[in-house]
Amino acid sequence: MSEPRPFRSFVSPSRYVQGAGAISLLGELIAPLCASPVILADNNVWGFSGDAVTESLRKAGLDEVRISFGGRATDREIASVSSQLTERGADLVVGLGGGSTLDTAKAAGSDAGIPWVTVPTTASTDAPGTGVAVIYTDEGVLDHFRILGRNPALVLVDSQYVANAPVSFLIAGIGDALSTWLEARASGGAGRALVSGFQAPATGLAAAELSWTILRENALQAIADVKEHKVTPALDNVIEANILLSGLGFEAGGLSVAHSVHNGLTVAEQTHGLQHGEKVNIGSIVQLILDGAPDSEINDFISFTTRVGLPTSLTELGLSIQDTETLNAVARRTTLEDEFVHTMPFTVTPQIIVDALTEVETRSRAVREREGLPAPVKYEHRR
Known part of the structure; x- marks a missing residue:
């Protein structure tokens, strides 16, 4: 490992909100940050959270636009999501789900040049708040880490989702x-x-x-x-x-x-x-x-x-x-x-x-x- 630079450094998400029912705050909390958000979530997660997300966005005057997550944080998946974000004119991406979904949202948002928000539905890793994305091969072997240079604009955790998982x-x-x-x-x-x-x-x-x-x-x-x-x-x-x-x-x-x-x-x-x-x-x-x-x-x-x-x-x-x-x-x-x-x-x-x-x-x-x-x-x- 290289010698550390002679400076101390602390990084964190811009905001962290947690509690039962917190998903209802999503639209309110991201509305000041964007006009055209895009949600990244797999079909399973969207099945139990989609209605609440859509309603929260609607109340904040935001449209619900979703990209379906492919299941693993790979370079290929990140490139695909980043391209879709650009095509849809997204100015913020919301990763909704587990660690691989969130890491993909973070890396794809970075590549698309837009901020990202993470909404973990489990408490299985510390990925939601970090500025690091863990990238795997298609076979599931760890490939590399990406240091993104910034952290999520918001981490929103609905404790009831964690309790239900x-x-x-x-x-x-x-x-x-x-x-x-x-x-x-x-x-x-x-x-x-x-x-x-x-x-x-x-x-x-x-x-x-x-x-x-x-x-x-x-x-x-x-x-x-x-x-x-x-x-x-x-x-x-x-x-x-x-x-x-x-x-x-x-x-x-x-x-x-x-x-x-x-x-x-x-x-x-x-x-x-x-x-x-x-x-x-x-x-x-x-x-x-x-x-x-x-x-x-x-x-x-x-x-x-x-x-x-x-x-x-x-x-x-x-x-x-x-x-x-x-x-x-x-x-x-x-x-x-x-x-x-x-x-x-x-x-x-x-x-x-x-x-x-x-x-x-x-x-x-x-x-x-x-x-x-x-x-x-x-x-x-x-x-």
């Missing part, structure tokens, strides 16, 4: 957000470069740590509440941690091992049906191992995230410590020259990653057995 989305978001503090303290806290090339301000590190604290205090209750489709203070706290605080903490706190391991895992076909935060959680355990964290801290993290419902073993990803060919491929991708893993204060080799992944499996099994938790079994694709 499958609980696996919230759990995945918790996995993504829990990594924020672990990576920020290892990277930004050590003066390493952020994705922007600048140094981490204290504000970014504080946001990352607050996200961690909120999740440790509220995650289990919020998961129980979503299973009953209830919006509660615990759920709203977790939504804010997953989306806002994790995003702030990532962009102004830094990335490290956890997300590099996620990126490595994308080359394993067995993991393609799993969500971002589910793979990141394995990376968080590797992060702790490479940090030299005390056994008590590593084991506590494994115990807590197992109870949350996150994978804490290779078995749950469909991988095996005997499959050295796949593990070596994951490790090579994890340690590419431009990966965040190289924010560590020592050289991280593929063999170090293979050894750490093997330790994840053995530690997880030991912790589960000691605490009477179920032995790991392969995850079903739960989307």
Whole structure:
């Protein structure tokens, strides 16, 4: 990784609004920003949100124009959406849906030279508020990141949509957000470069740590509440941690091992049906191992995230410590020259990653057995 520029930098969305029924505010909040907005949403999301969006826009004197999202944030999809935005004379794009939809809206809006708004319908990643788009290949392997240079003009989160979504989305978001503090303290806290090339301000590190604290205090209750489709203070706290605080903490706190391991895992076909935060959680355990964290801290993290419902073993990803060919491929991708893993204060080799992944499996099994938790079994694709 390059040396950080000798300046601190903090970025954020221009506005963040969250709460049950917040979708009704969409038209009111974007009307001062545009005259011809275009919505990007897939057919499933539009099926449960379209009427509310259309009514909100109508009340604000705006027409409803929608582009259907193709399902994955790829260069091809972004180019197609950007072209359609230009053809329709859009002066703002609203991404409505999950992380891939939002990243596509952000990148396509950037290419079209217009601002973007994100309306996440799950709390599964911190993508909604960031100025970064994660781009995949058509096969679902992570290809590259795009640093867009600005953040959304608005992030609007309807907590009821989050409560109505499958609980696996919230759990995945918790996995993504829990990594924020672990990576920020290892990277930004050590003066390493952020994705922007600048140094981490204290504000970014504080946001990352607050996200961690909120999740440790509220995650289990919020998961129980979503299973009953209830919006509660615990759920709203977790939504804010997953989306806002994790995003702030990532962009102004830094990335490290956890997300590099996620990126490595994308080359394993067995993991393609799993969500971002589910793979990141394995990376968080590797992060702790490479940090030299005390056994008590590593084991506590494994115990807590197992109870949350996150994978804490290779078995749950469909991988095996005997499959050295796949593990070596994951490790090579994890340690590419431009990966965040190289924010560590020592050289991280593929063999170090293979050894750490093997330790994840053995530690997880030991912790589960000691605490009477179920032995790991392969995850079903739960989307």
